[in-house]
Amino acid sequence: xxxxxxxxxxxxxxxxxxxxxxxxxxxxxxxxxxxxxxxxxxxxxxxxxxxxxxxxxxxxxxxxxxxxxxxxxxxxxxxxxxxxxxxxxxxxxxxxxxxxxxxxxxxxxxxxxxxxxxxxxxxxxxxxxxxxxxx
Numbered sequence: 001x002x003x004x005x006x007x008x009x010x011x012x013x014x015x016x017x018x019x020x021x022x023x024x025x026x027x028x029x030x031x032x033x034x035x036x037x038x039x040x041x042x043x044x045x046x047x048x049x050x051x052x053x054x055x056x057x058x059x060x061x062x063x064x065x066x067x068x069x070x071x072x073x074x075x076x077x078x079x080x081x082x083x084x085x086x087x088x089x090x091x092x093x094x095x096x097x098x099x100x101x102x103x104x105x106x107x108x109x110x111x112x113x114x115x116x117x118x119x120x121x122x123x124x125x126x127x128x129x130x131x132x133x134x135x
Contacts, residue, residue: 007048008037009037009044012033013045014052014057017058025066026042026045026046026049027042059072063086066086073090077090077091077095079116079117087124100114
């Protein structure tokens, strides 16, 4: 992991991600950061998201055939993707750490991490109370 030089635009992107519980797309991040820095380009946002993700500072989520989403929380955790509204939320459950060693035993590979996204219909789309994630 290379040390990143300071970049005002990268800091603005990181600050936006730090301040949201949403899992925004690059386009959403661009629209929001542009309110602060009208000269930022979509290409700059994509380049910085790629750098931040490659350096482990953010997490990229690829969900279904949707555009990639980004998460400031890089700690192991799971997500729920609503198949109706496409919203992605954090689930407040402990990650299954033992599953890594089970996968190693079955595959013979060295497992470094795992990712899990649940798909279903969120409480808001079901008409229930909003989902509390605790994060």
